[in-house]
Every structure is written in C-alpha cells, then in structure tokens.
Amino acid sequence: MKPKDDVGIKGYAGYVPKYRIAPKEVGDVWGKDGELMGRSLRINSKSVPSPDEDVVTISTQAAKWAMERAEIDSDEIDAIYVGSESHPYAVKPTATIVAASLAASPNLTAADYEFACKAGTAAFQTCMGLVSSGMIENGMAIGADTSQGAPGDALEFSAAAGGAAYLIGSENILARFNYTCSYTTDTPDFWRREGEKYPQHGGRFTGKPAYFKHITNCTNKLLKETGKEPGDYDYAVFHQPNGKFPMKAAKKMGFSKEQIEPGLLVTRIGNTYSGAVPLGLAATLDQAEPGDKILVTSYGSGAGSDSFDIVVTDNIEKVKEQSVPKIEEVISKEEFISYAKYAKFREKIHDGGA
Amino acid sequence: MPIPRFWREIKQRYKGIGSRCENCGKIYFPPRKICPECRRESFQKMEEYELEGKGEVVTYTKINEPHPEFEMLSPYIMAIVETEEGARLTGHLVDADIEDVEPGMKVEATMRKLGEESRDGLIYYGYKFWPLDR
Amino acid sequence: MTEVHNLRDVAIIGIGETQIGELWDKSLRELGIEAGLKALKYAGLHGDEVEKLYVGNMSAGKLINQEHVAPLIADYAGISEVPSTRIESGSASGGMALAEGYKAVASGMEDIVVVGGAEKMTDVGEQEAKDILSSTADQEWETVFGATFDSLYAMMARYHMDNHGTTKDQLAQVAVKNHANAAKNPNAQYPRETSKKFVKNAPMVADPLGMFDCAPISDGGAAVVLCPAERADSFDGDPVEIVSLGQGGDHMAVHERRDIGTMKATERAAKKAYKRASVKPQDIDFAEVHDNYTITEIMAIEDLGFFEKGEGGRATEEGKTELNSDISINTSGGLKAKGRPVGAVGLNQAVEAVLQLRGEAGERQVDQPGYGLIHNIGGTGASAIVHILRRWS
Numbered sequence: 001m002k003p004k005d006d007v008g009i010k011g012y013a014g015y016v017p018k019y020r021i022a023p024k025e026v027g028d029v030w031g032k033d034g035e036l037m038g039r040s041l042r043i044n045s046k047s048v049p050s051p052d053e054d055v056v057t058i059s060t061q062a063a064k065w066a067m068e069r070a071e072i073d074s075d076e077i078d079a080i081y082v083g084s085e086s087h088p089y090a091v092k093p094t095a096t097i098v099a100a101s102l103a104a105s106p107n108l109t110a111a112d113y114e115f116a117c118k119a120g121t122a123a124f125q126t127c128m129g130l131v132s133s134g135m136i137e138n139g140m141a142i143g144a145d146t147s148q149g150a151p152g153d154a155l156e157f158s159a160a161a162g163g164a165a166y167l168i169g170s171e172n173i174l175a176r177f178n179y180t181c182s183y184t185t186d187t188p189d190f191w192r193r194e195g196e197k198y199p200q201h202g203g204r205f206t207g208k209p210a211y212f213k214h215i216t217n218c219t220n221k222l223l224k225e226t227g228k229e230p231g232d233y234d235y236a237v238f239h240q241p242n243g244k245f246p247m248k249a250a251k252k253m254g255f256s257k258e259q260i261e262p263g264l265l266v267t268r269i270g271n272t273y274s275g276a277v278p279l280g281l282a283a284t285l286d287q288a289e290p291g292d293k294i295l296v297t298s299y300g301s302g303a304g305s306d307s308f309d310i311v312v313t314d315n316i317e318k319v320k321e322q323s324v325p326k327i328e329e330v331i332s333k334e335e336f337i338s339y340a341k342y343a344k345f346r347e348k349i350h351d352g353g354a
Numbered sequence: 355m356p357i358p359r360f361w362r363e364i365k366q367r368y369k370g371i372g373s374r375c376e377n378c379g380k381i382y383f384p385p386r387k388i389c390p391e392c393r394r395e396s397f398q399k400m401e402e403y404e405l406e407g408k409g410e411v412v413t414y415t416k417i418n419e420p421h422p423e424f425e426m427l428s429p430y431i432m433a434i435v436e437t438e439e440g441a442r443l444t445g446h447l448v449d450a451d452i453e454d455v456e457p458g459m460k461v462e463a464t465m466r467k468l469g470e471e472s473r474d475g476l477i478y479y480g481y482k483f484w485p486l487d488r
Numbered sequence: 489m490t491e492v493h494n495l496r497d498v499a500i501i502g503i504g505e506t507q508i509g510e511l512w513d514k515s516l517r518e519l520g521i522e523a524g525l526k527a528l529k530y531a532g533l534h535g536d537e538v539e540k541l542y543v544g545n546m547s548a549g550k551l552i553n554q555e556h557v558a559p560l561i562a563d564y565a566g567i568s569e570v571p572s573t574r575i576e577s578g579s580a581s582g583g584m585a586l587a588e589g590y591k592a593v594a595s596g597m598e599d600i601v602v603v604g605g606a607e608k609m610t611d612v613g614e615q616e617a618k619d620i621l622s623s624t625a626d627q628e629w630e631t632v633f634g635a636t637f638d639s640l641y642a643m644m645a646r647y648h649m650d651n652h653g654t655t656k657d658q659l660a661q662v663a664v665k666n667h668a669n670a671a672k673n674p675n676a677q678y679p680r681e682t683s684k685k686f687v688k689n690a691p692m693v694a695d696p697l698g699m700f701d702c703a704p705i706s707d708g709g710a711a712v713v714l715c716p717a718e719r720a721d722s723f724d725g726d727p728v729e730i731v732s733l734g735q736g737g738d739h740m741a742v743h744e745r746r747d748i749g750t751m752k753a754t755e756r757a758a759k760k761a762y763k764r765a766s767v768k769p770q771d772i773d774f775a776e777v778h779d780n781y782t783i784t785e786i787m788a789i790e791d792l793g794f795f796e797k798g799e800g801g802r803a804t805e806e807g808k809t810e811l812n813s814d815i816s817i818n819t820s821g822g823l824k825a826k827g828r829p830v831g832a833v834g835l836n837q838a839v840e841a842v843l844q845l846r847g848e849a850g851e852r853q854v855d856q857p858g859y860g861l862i863h864n865i866g867g868t869g870a871s872a873i874v875h876i877l878r879r880w881s
Contacts, residue, residue, distance in 0.1 A: 018449055018488070050427075050448065050449075050466075051426040051427055051467075052427060052446075052448065052466040052467040052468070052482070053466060053467070054467060054477075056465075056467075056477075056479060057464075057465050057466050057467060057479065060465045061464055061465065088477055089477070097368075097479060100364060100365075100368055100369075101368040101369065101465050101479070103365075103368075103369050103404070333449075333488050344426060345426075347426070
C-alpha cells in the first residue's frame, strides 16, 4: 500500500509509567524461578501503572508531548484514533476523552481501535490514508495499553503499560512513510472475552503459527513489494511481547542485533502491547539522523501484522533541540515496587468499596 | 459526583481553563463570573483563559487517612499549587517522594484518573501535578 | 461597618447542654429537646413562654437523612406552635444561630428566644461522618481532587510551621492543655488528661496532623435562652449579657487565600465584635475558640488578637493559654476534648462562657472573669462568628 501523496510523522512522543516490577518479585509469589523466567523472556523489569493511570491518561500525556514536538495547535488536529486492548470503557471512546483533554474537540473525527497489540499501527494506517487522500491535514494515531496478566499466569512477567502518540500529516514531517502493508489471518493465539478481566492465550501456540508467521510474512511482503533487503535499513522495529521473539525473528529474516536494539525497549519496560511498536519506533527516531531508513512491523494477536517503510527527513534535527522528553528520559525514571504494591496498583486486591 | 456536575467542568478539569478579568488582567482558576477585585467593572468582562499548567508548591500534606474513593492511592500527597499565571489550586502531587517536596518546588499538570462513580460507573479524569524535574 | 443604634441589650438567662460523646441511645430530636429543656429549666421558664426557636445544625440531611429539623425539635419539645428556623453555616451553625437569636431579641422582634444546637454524627460510620465534614469545603475544586477536611487543615499547619516556625510540640501542647481542661468538665467526651508524647506518637492522619491533633466525631446538644436584658432581673441570679457579635467571611477554598496561615474570616469577625463592644483583645479574660484541629486554636488565638501572628504556638508552649494564665483558652476542653457535635459547637461555647461568667464552672473556673469571647468557624474558614459576653449588672 503506497500512499498517494507525501505523508509522514510531524511529531511523536511516548509515555511510560514510572513504576517497575522485577520478574523475581513475581516469581517469588507463585513459586516460580522469576529470575530464570526473566532471563528466558529477556525481561529485566516491566512497567506498572499507578492506580490513577490508564489508557486515557497515558495517551493524553504522550499526545500532549507529540503536539509540542510537532509545534501545532490543538485545533489543527482533524482526527484522533486510539489503539488499545485495555480501553478503560468497553463502550465509550477513549479518543473522545483524549480529544477533549487536548482541546481538539469538537471539530474532528475520533474513534477507538482494538487489534490486540497492533491497534496502534492500525491507527497509523488510517491516518496515513486520510492524510494522503487529502481528506485531513493532521491525524493523531496513538497506541497505548495497561495490559493485565492473570495472577500467576506467564503474562504476569511481561504485561506492562505505556504508549506513544504520532501526529501524522504531510507538511514539515520528521519522517516519511514510503510504504505500508499488512498480513491478516484468523489465528486464535490470544484473546479476551467481553466482560472478562484477564486475557487467555494458547501458550506455545502464540509463537510459530502466530507471532513468527505474521511478522516474517508481513516483513518479507514489504521487502518484496518495495524491492529492498534487510541491509538497506539503518533500523528495524518489531513487535516485542518479550525480548526473545523479536531477536529470533530479526535473526531469521536477516536483520542484525544493531538494527533492532535502539527500539527494543521490552527488556526494560515489558510488553506494552499496542504501545510496544510505537514506543520502539519513537526511541529509534530519538537517535535517528536525516536520511536514515527504518523498517517497522507490528503484530497483533488474532492475528495480523502491519509493516512500514520509513525514511527520516532533515527536520529530525529539530527534535534534538526540543525540550519534549525523549523515550530514554521517560523510561529512565523508574521506581521498583513489591508484588504487594503491584497487586494493589493493578487492583488484584481492592478495598471492597465502591 | 453526579455526571452532569462533573461533565459541566470538563474543560476546567482537563485543560485548566480559568478566566481572566479584562479590567485588571488578573487570572482566576476555577473561572469566575465576577472578579473579586473589580466587581461590577468586571461584569461580562471575564474571558476564558487557559493555564499553562506549570507552577510551584505553596504548601502540601501527605494523607494517610483518605476518602474511601482514594484508598488505593493512599498514602498520597496533596498540594496547593500557585501557577505561573498567579492562580492557585489544590491538587494531588503524583510521582513524587514526600521527602523531596517543599514549598517552591516546581510542578507541572498532568492528566490522571481522579476517581470513579463506582466500578461500573463513570470514570472521572482531571489534572494532577508532578514534579517538573521528575 | 454600619454603626448599630437603638438595639436592646440582650441577656442569656438559661443554659443547657447534654453529655457530649458517642450517645448510641439518643436521637437528634432527643439531644435537641434535652438541651432546650435544661436551658428553660435553668431560666425558670416554661415552653409556652418561648416566642421563637433557632436551631443550629450542620448536616442532619446527610447524617440522619432528616431535613427541616427545627420544627421537628419544637414539636417533640411539646411546643409545635412556636415558630422555628434552622441555621446552617457548616461547623459555625451553632454560633450563627446564636447571632440570629441575638438579633431577634436586640431588634425588639421577640422577647424570649431559645437558641439550640444539636448534631447526631454517629448514626453514620466514622469515615462517612468525616466525609460529611469535608462537604463544607469546596466540593468541586478541593475534595473532588482528593483533599480531605483533615488535609486542608494539615496544609494550613504545614504553612504555619514553614512560615512561623510553629512546631509539632506546640501543636501537641494544644491537645494536652485542652484535655487537662476537659478532665474538669463532666460533660466532656474525653474528660481525661493526655501527654505530649502520646499526642505526637499518634498515627498520622494528614502530615503534620496526627489522630490526636483532630477533634472527635460527637453527638450532642446545647441551648441558651435569650431575653432583653431589662427583663433579665426577673430571673434567678445574675444574667450574662451578649455585648457584641461580629461575623466574618473569606474565600471558600483554602487555596484562594493568599496567607493560608491566617483566617481572615476570624480577623474580620473579631474586629467587628471588638469595635461594637468597645473592648480590646487584652480585655478578654477567657475564650472558647474553634479548635477542630490543634493548629486551628493556634491560628485562632493569633487572629483574635490575643497573640502576635506566629506567636500562638510559642505562647501555648509557654503555658500562656492555660487555665488562669495570661488568657484562659478553651476552659471547657474545646472541640478537641469536650467534643465536636458540629452544629451545637457554637452553643457549647456559649454555655461554657455563661458558666464561667456566673462563677459556675467548678474546678475549671477562671478567676473573676470580666469579658469572655466565643469563636466559631464554618468549614475551613470561609465563615466565622465571634461573640463577646460579660456579666450583666
């Protein structure tokens, strides 16, 4: 899918809550070797939202900073799409609250997306389409999650919170979207039924027939359709449910550790679901130079992948002078907490009150 | 808090929209229809004014016995903040260590959940503050 | 301020109050009736002589889901035909009711007026009672953001400590003194002494205020009977005259006040009361001041002019506010130790002032007092009322 006209990123920013929990802390509660689990998943810590943080607040903070970076006013935003699998409401859009909090209301279109971990990149594609068709000037695409793992489940070691926001338009862009493509199937590797608090998953089925199949097929499709090779890119960002999967997928497809490392945040903040690829891309952009080429492939259970071919423009230089916090600044603020506090924060225990 | 009562103030709670007296220039938050300084001269001269969201701590406390709605956050820090525009407001200070809090500490507004009607009820969002150099 | 002319002098000829505390077997109407009947008996009057009843009550609507409480109390006192009105101004409801009673008599509208105050706080849980107290703060711009009533006073305390060097020891000393006084008051909720160490080591509620820096949740009632002073001679003993009153106001939200360590409403109320009575703070021998928290008493004794701003804590620590020292503050034990049946507080204070001025305060008697002052604050200080009293002769 090649955009008709110039479309790219005018501003971006990410936000990750400051609390962290280590795998050992989780393992100790459930009689598992947490350190070993952490090593095998390549997760040293995962982020935990404070009880007053959710997808709305994470999205709002990231979007606010993205606007500052793009140096545009709230009334210039024509669309807001928020991708998440942990929207605070089952019915009542996150995007309306984010729009109001940015003072972008009421003259814009807004909606929520859900596609497991790739809802954020689905929002990218929507904004790209609207911008390149000339229907809108600026669209805000956000991927954010505060995902939960059931107590004792393997997901408890990885399910984290964070998100990133992208202001997509055609003028004054920091990076251009040259191409995007998707790969979508019906693969039941991970789901959460309506009304249920915690997701279910197919264990090892989430690997080969799910993550790896979609990531590699989608990436290879993009390479084929654009006539490029892994070596043509300076950076690559893959969905990162843990630290192991993206490394393995990258290696298999011929990408180096150096290409993916700048965007590999999972080892420090855990799996931020819809926020993972947007945050990884943001961290990569933070250190990119004009002309750098970036390949991005997300993955959402259920299942599908979106790939993007991105080239960084000269405008990226201004990012270096801005006071908008870079991803490294955001995620280096961390406070480790106990499982007890984590259980309270994530409402695994509650006071039984209202 | 009943839905319309919260909804009515969304602009103020999300974006810090206060008011400015066109007569004397003083900025108020929450917005006022009458400037207490200019009184009748300010009638119909109070304009909407958006606060930047930056300010400093005037005074503060750490709450150990909260309202039940805030139990999950307990203990937490409340502060009176004077914004750069001179308006003062009361808010929760998040992501801060009580040991570091002191009058004059620079803070910035960020949006958080203020509470909820009930588990199946409306969620209330609004400003809280965090240290500027977190 | 308008000079008031041609007002009649007003005397208090009857007082009555209930025990204060967790009165599980008593309802609001019973508390009101008991206090009222005691006051009438004290004055040697009968119910059919009452021309008007004012009831100070803060929050019966939320505490017992009963509004319209003034006629309810009148009815169960057997005087349903008597006109009655409830007065509300947060925790200053009692003091404000007294002011209305004073005005009714002073103006010549009525001769015999009963002013009662009653609050039933323990029919709801302690937490709910505290939340209801919080409802006297700004709901939309303070409490919705997580501020509790305690925390708003805690911020005043922190501010006072930072700006005037007030210490936790000084705060604790307020509680120690008031408990010592309450130990001599049979109607007090906590008629026992406490120590500075005990107060300071109590669990923190909102830093720097601990559990024993806070007044309790209480049930109770109090009442006075007013009449024109010229008629007071026909009653037993020397009546007490309400020499003057002053009321003050301030911003509703604490954050709106430039100096959080001062209660302008108190300053404004006191200024008017002193001027109308032609007295100075130095002329006052004892005062019942609003001490819902220890810090509130320290601010009050400064804002009432007894001590310089910032000196209240030190003066307390030096014993200058103890019984029969420079000025006797809260001889009854105050809200802190005598108890806090919110809407009745202003009348509890009036009862204490009358006992002191008539020499009936027993073990806690102030030596031959000339003037007494009572001071009642609404909420976090958006309203305040001061009355100055003396023995009438």
